[in-house]
Amino acid sequence: MPDLLTIGELSARSGVAPSALRYYERLGLIRADRTGGNQRRYARVELRRVAFIRISQQVGVSLDEIREALDSLPEARTPSPQDWARLSASWRSRLNERIRLLTKLRDDLDGCIGCGCLSLQRCTLNNPEDTLAGEGPGARLVLPRPTDDPTLAGSLS
Amino acid sequence: MPDLLTIGELSARSGVAPSALRYYERLGLIRADRTGGNQRRYARVELRRVAFIRISQQVGVSLDEIREALDSLPEARTPSPQDWARLSASWRSRLNERIRLLTKLRDDLDGCIGCGCLSLQRCTLNNPEDTLAGEGPGARLVLPRPTDDPTLAGSLS
DNA sequence: CCTTGAGTTGAAGTCCACTTCAACTCACAC
DNA sequence: GTGTGAGTTGAAGTGGACTTCAACTCAAGG
Structure with a gap:
């Protein structure tokens, strides 16, 4: 009835x-019952846990954080669709932030391709007389003031 | 006149x-002249190379590939803005692909949040009678047939 | 001069997410 | 009952991108 899976099947x-x-089991991300001969047998819910782990990794979350998230699932009952939905939703802003940063990087790259300045975030500010400045689809500042990331903010020439 | 930078300044x-x-120098990504006392002195162009390295890393390119790209710069002359633009542009499709995948993941997550199925790419197919199927902004297949990624494509329940 | 902060080296360490290995044992079809 | 493919363990290895360390030298201001 429980219909358990071997490690090969999972x-x-x-x-x-x-x-x-x-490895996931060692980290406490999934669990398995054991047969008399000490082999792992996985309940079907572990399939969902593994799916959640892989999705979360794609979002860019570390296994450690994924473990914390999974730890927040109810222990008493089988997690409901709503439980899984809550966990998935908890990565939404992180995912959006990553998308936003990459999109901004792409736009900055597009905007800077004409001048080749590589300074991003700054090239139009540093070259107000540049023929490309202030036009086209590129290099728009999305944040009010990205003072948080000094990595590439300095002048470069 | 060359106005060289110390490693601390760079x-x-x-x-x-x-x-x-x-470390970058060991990998051949940047180079430095040496003083009589064996200290590194960097030409200003190295500032651009480092900027390019960090930007490329954000795009998700490995240092090895970045080295290859930098190796394609002309050795005879100082790289022109067009040279840098060409290198930056070479990451464009990769960046777009990453954005596309993350966006798809987000949409799939959004689309699956109602059912909590976690199967993504498949839940609407597996649940044609689902009240959420076929509507809203989520879970649209962008590629003709993503048969390439079996990772989470299987049934999950 | 001399002090002091900045720079030099190779080797080793770190972190993450796994994989590989050797030496076993289990489960099941025949 | 036996062969075979699947499973078990702890320890060690991998790869990428660095950081840390110890022991030393350099460069520049007072």
Whole structure:
């Protein structure tokens, strides 16, 4: 009735290597029952946990944070669709932020391709007389003032 | 006249740790002249190279590939803005692909939040009678047939 | 001169997410 | 009952991108 999966079956169905599944178990991300002969047997819910792990990794979340998130699932009952939805939703802003940063990087690159200045975030400010300044689709500042990231903010020539 | 930078100055102006700059040099990403006392002195063009390295890393390119790209710069003359523009442009499709994947992931997440199925790419297909199916902004397949990624494509329940 | 902060080196360490290995044991079809 | 493919363990290895360390030298102001 419980219809348990071997590690090979879970691996095949999740696309995650057995060694990775054992690693996840060591980190407390998933769990397994054991047969009399000490082999792992996974409940079907572990399939969802693995799916959540892989999705979260794509979002850019570390295994440590994923573990924390999974720890917030109710222990008493099988997690409901709403439980999973809550966890997934918790990565939304992170995902949006990553998308926003990459999009901004792309736009800045587009905007800077004409001048080749590579300074991004600054080239139009540093070259107010530039023929490309203030036109076209590129290099718009999205944030009020990105003073938080000094990495590439300095002058470069 | 050449106005060379010490490693500390390059570090301060690029936001990259001195140890990282030495590491980049070992990998052949940047170069430095030496003083009589064997200290590094960087030409200003290295500032651009470091900027290009950090930008490329944000795009998700490995140092090895960045080195290859930098190797394609002309050795005879100082790289022109057009040279830098060409290199930056070479990451464009990669950046677009990353943005596309993350955006798709977000839309899939949004689309799946109602059902909590976590299968993504498949939930609407697997649940044609789902009240959420076929509407809203989520879970649209962008590629003709993403058969390439079996990772989470299997059934999950 | 001399002090002091900045710079030099190679080797080793770190962190993350795994994979590989050797030496076993289990489960199941025949 | 036996062969075989699947599973077990802890320890060690991998790869990328650095950082840290110890032991030393350089450069520049007072």
